[in-house]
Amino acid sequence: MSSGAALLAPLLLVPLAGVIILAVLGHSRRAGWINIGISLLTLLASLGLAAVVLEKGHLLIGGGMFYIDAFNVYLLVLTAFVGLTTAIFSRAYMLDEMAHGRVNTKRLQLYHAMYQGFLFTMLLALSTNNLGILWVAMEGATLATVMLVSLYRTPESVEAAWKYFILCGVGIAQALFGTVLLFFAAERVVHHRDRALWWNVLYARADHLDPAVMSLAFVFLLVGYGTKVGLVPLHNWLPDAHSEGPTPISAVLSGLLLNVALYALVRIKMLADPTLGALPGELMMAFGLLSFLVAVFFLHRQRDIKRLYSYSSIEHMGLMTFGFGLGVPLATFAALLHMTVHSLTKSALFVSAGHAIHLAGTQSMERIRGLIRAEPTVGWGLLIGTVAIAGFPPFGIFTSEFLLLLATLQSWPWLTLPLLAGLLIALAGLLRHVQPMVYGEPMAGWKPVRANVLPVAVHLALVLWLGLAIPVILAHWFIHATILISGRSPW
Amino acid sequence: MATLSLYGQSILVLASLILFTSFALLAQTRALPLIRLFAWQGILLAVTTALVAWVTHQPHLYVSALLTLGLKALLIPWLLIRLVNRLGLHNEVENPKANALVLLGAAALTVFCYEIALPIMRLSTLLTRNVIAVSLAVVLLGMLLIIVRSKAVTQVVGFMCMENGLFFAAVVATYGMPMVVELGVAFDVLIAAILFGLFFLQIRDSIDSLDIDRLSRLRETDE
Numbered sequence: 186m187s188s189g190a191a192l193l194a195p196l197l198l199v200p201l202a203g204v205i206i207l208a209v210l211g212h213s214r215r216a217g218w219i220n221i222g223i224s225l226l227t228l229l230a231s232l233g234l235a236a237v238v239l240e241k242g243h244l245l246i247g248g249g250m251f252y253i254d255a256f257n258v259y260l261l262v263l264t265a266f267v268g269l270t271t272a273i274f275s276r277a278y279m280l281d282e283m284a285h286g287r288v289n290t291k292r293l294q295l296y297h298a299m300y301q302g303f304l305f306t307m308l309l310a311l312s313t314n315n316l317g318i319l320w321v322a323m324e325g326a327t328l329a330t331v332m333l334v335s336l337y338r339t340p341e342s343v344e345a346a347w348k349y350f351i352l353c354g355v356g357i358a359q360a361l362f363g364t365v366l367l368f369f370a371a372e373r374v375v376h377h378r379d380r381a382l383w384w385n386v387l388y389a390r391a392d393h394l395d396p397a398v399m400s401l402a403f404v405f406l407l408v409g410y411g412t413k414v415g416l417v418p419l420h421n422w423l424p425d426a427h428s429e430g431p432t433p434i435s436a437v438l439s440g441l442l443l444n445v446a447l448y449a450l451v452r453i454k455m456l457a458d459p460t461l462g463a464l465p466g467e468l469m470m471a472f473g474l475l476s477f478l479v480a481v482f483f484l485h486r487q488r489d490i491k492r493l494y495s496y497s498s499i500e501h502m503g504l505m506t507f508g509f510g511l512g513v514p515l516a517t518f519a520a521l522l523h524m525t526v527h528s529l530t531k532s533a534l535f536v537s538a539g540h541a542i543h544l545a546g547t548q549s550m551e552r553i554r555g556l557i558r559a560e561p562t563v564g565w566g567l568l569i570g571t572v573a574i575a576g577f578p579p580f581g582i583f584t585s586e587f588l589l590l591l592a593t594l595q596s597w598p599w600l601t602l603p604l605l606a607g608l609l610i611a612l613a614g615l616l617r618h619v620q621p622m623v624y625g626e627p628m629a630g631w632k633p634v635r636a637n638v639l640p641v642a643v644h645l646a647l648v649l650w651l652g653l654a655i656p657v658i659l660a661h662w663f664i665h666a667t668i669l670i671s672g673r674s675p676w
Numbered sequence: 677m678a679t680l681s682l683y684g685q686s687i688l689v690l691a692s693l694i695l696f697t698s699f700a701l702l703a704q705t706r707a708l709p710l711i712r713l714f715a716w717q718g719i720l721l722a723v724t725t726a727l728v729a730w731v732t733h734q735p736h737l738y739v740s741a742l743l744t745l746g747l748k749a750l751l752i753p754w755l756l757i758r759l760v761n762r763l764g765l766h767n768e769v770e771n772p773k774a775n776a777l778v779l780l781g782a783a784a785l786t787v788f789c790y791e792i793a794l795p796i797m798r799l800s801t802l803l804t805r806n807v808i809a810v811s812l813a814v815v816l817l818g819m820l821l822i823i824v825r826s827k828a829v830t831q832v833v834g835f836m837c838m839e840n841g842l843f844f845a846a847v848v849a850t851y852g853m854p855m856v857v858e859l860g861v862a863f864d865v866l867i868a869a870i871l872f873g874l875f876f877l878q879i880r881d882s883i884d885s886l887d888i889d890r891l892s893r894l895r896e897t898d899e
Contacts, residue, residue: 317857324864340882344891347875351831354868355819358838361861365846365853369796372850380852397795425894432763477851 189237189244193251196230197308199223203301211294217276220297226271227304232266234258239658242665245385246315252314252385255665260448261311263525265531267440268304270640274536275300275433277637279541283377290546292336296431302329303437307445311395315384319449320357320364323413326442327353334430345425352422353412354671360409360449366402367456370394379389384452391438392459403457403465410453412417413446415499416506417476423499428491428506428548432539435491440532444524447502451509455670458512469510474603476503481607484614487550493618494531497574500611501527504604513596514675518667519588522655526581526648530574533644537566545628552619555627559633564623566641571619573648575612605642680839683731684806687848690724694844695786698817701837701897702782702827705770707829711756714833718749721840725847728804734851752836752869759876760829776854778824782817787812796849804848811848813843826887827882828879837867 186526203223210216218631222269235258238244243254245629255260279296288296306329310322328348335346364382369382380386412419427435454583457465480500487493501523540563544551557564572579586608595603650656655663667675680688685751697717705840711732722745729737759768772778793809795802800808818841821834845863853861 252739269872315854315857317853318860321857321860321864323865324861328864328867328871334872335875337883338878340891343875343878343882343893346896347828347879347891348894349837350868350871351822354835355822355838358815358819358842361842362812365842365849366796368846368853369800369849373799379856382854382857383769395799401792401795421846556756632694 187324189234189241189253190246191314192230192237193244193246193253196234196265197305197312199226199230200301200305200308204298204305205299207297208294211297211471212290214280216293216297217272217279221269221272221276222299223301223650224272224304227401228265228269229310231258231262231308232439235262239661247471249380249383250314250318250328251312251551252383253312254669255662256451257311257448257667258658259521259525259662259666260444261308261616263444264304264311264441266305267437267528269439270643271433271436271536272300272437274539274637274640277635278433278539279431280544281423281634288339288431291605294388296336298431299333299653300437303442303645307441310445311380311448314383314385316364316384316387316452318664319452320361321411321447323360323446324354324357326583327357327375328415329425330430330438330442331432332565333434334426336431336434337429339429339501342429345429347423347424349661351424352419356412356419357409359405359412363402363405363453366398366405367453370398370402384456387456391456391484394456394460396460399457399460400464403453403461404468406453407450407468407664408466410446410450411472411506414450414502414506415441416472416475416503417479417499420476420480420499423519424492424495427495427498428489432491432535432542435495436532436535436539439495440528444501444528447505447509450506451670454509466512468508469506470597470600473503473505473507473510475598476500477507478503478603478607481611481614484611485617487618488550490550490553490573490618491548491623492543492607493537493550493615494534494538495617497534497546497646498531500607501574502530503564504586507604508592509670511592511596512594512671514667514671514673515595516589517671518663518675519585519592521663521666522581522651523589526585526651527574528535529644529648530570530580530582533566533641533648534570534574537570537638540634540638541567541622543634544631546631553622553626555625556623558625559627559631560636560642563636566638567619568623569594569645570641575615576608579649579652581648584652584655683727685711686727686806687724687804690720690727691810691844691848693829694720694724694840695760695810695813698814698837699779699782701833702779702817702821702824705772706766707767707768708757710830711753711760714756714811714836715749715753717837717840718744718747718753721844722749724844724894725852728847728851732851735837737847737852737854739774739866740843740847740857740858743858747862747865748836748840755869755873756832757828758874763876763880765829768827770825770830772824775871778820782820784862785811785816785820786810789816798847799812802848807848808845811841811845817841828876828887835872836869
């Protein structure tokens, strides 16, 4: 108990202190380094916490306020890790933006403070035991990033931020109504009022919750958190918000925030499953498949490099939602693995795309050509990342998609057809845009950039490793999380 | 049907007044009266919460009532009015399309809410259970306001109106949420209100207007 608390406290307090420190020092040239330092401390705390959870199974910390088990601890580590690598990328990137006059010192200060604020709200959402606080933290994550999306103050970015704010605000309001309904159902079975929204308490009594109220609550929560996951038809804000903000923010939005929203949805599904049977799973499968299929077609129509990868995020979030919806252990395992490899690959892609944008001075894909000649590390990073995200072996995404297809074949054989067709269409859509960007002659007049490809290399190496062999510790977590979510081990 | 106690009657009257303000918001086309109506809704909500707290002896609801009064009835309307004056929007009139149809739609939505709320009302033993449908209606009418209007100020009022509905739902369905959650939600609402204010300035600086219809650069069909 005490060792867990001793590690969770810094995990949450370090980024919170980071908000204050960077709110004061965020404009200085050293702010990038401070940001990296804070993220590194956060990562160390999360690794320590993971070691404790590995030993003890699950932890109830702070008198029941926080609950850590195999499912959220690996997401905590993933969030802290991608937070650190993106901070490393962000230091050079934001200095470059300063040099080009796109941000002034005041906005840089806001950027750094809110970067840590965003990490804090995500870590809080992942570690809290209270479903009400989970909602508060999710809304907090929106509020922390909305000013970052409009950081450049161009008409497009202000529009994207407004859309993000209003659509996500309306969406997440549905989730709060769902939470009220859940509390209403919980009050009947949990007699201690203040504990009625505690996830571990509710989970223990989930089969006593009233089915009529739970079905209503689940639908509201699915629509609410589904908006934040980016499920079609509630996805409209996502490509705008992910493409108009600074690139490090695109990387953490696509790589991390979507995962946290999906995490919330899966926790709710675990509560609804015992009383509602197949309904929650089937709803999630339907929304997931729809998102996947719509997004793969939109991939073909994009002109902006960051919008391309945003639609790819919708596609993959759809696949994961579908996987969790299937509910069988193999599909759950595949979806958990997919969450990890998608985060790593997508943030690497946004980092590469950010370098390409700086090189070309535009986000329009028609004006980005010959990256491999111009800046080999950026070009190869973009190409390998795209090949990985499209699901080629031997990368980790191939493994998770293969397992997901296998699980689909065992439980809903007909649905493998649209899945396979969708994956092929997505592959064509990605390669038709990326191939001309990386090969051929570079355009005239490009200025070389100081590319920091360390985050890209580390992420892609990890994805490759996960595709070849999943480390024992990680497999252990995934299997434990699978048992928690679906009740059985995948093998 | 059993006769209602004085308490039950006053809750119903207050709830219908809150619903009425929601309809009035949909019909109002000027910025300043719109904000004043929103403030009235906040006051009614605070009074309802205080009444529930007094009759059911739930002391924590007094805190919620005070929070609502301070935030939704005073602070946010004050912020909005200040912004409207500063940006010179008080003379602007919005011309919503087919407003009669929108109001009819709103009435239909309210009936629909009664249908949705049936399973909850059947389970609830609280005196306030009749009002759950009204609270859901306030949420949906707020959403409708955001959808049919194109002025930034109106959309913010719609957003806050949804929050009012959610808070109302929590009060009448479960006598409020746990305190820690309510404080968190209030904090989020406060931050959202401040961000909205900053946004007004940004939107005006970037497109010289607070008409959201002009925010249409990001489209799939664009070349």
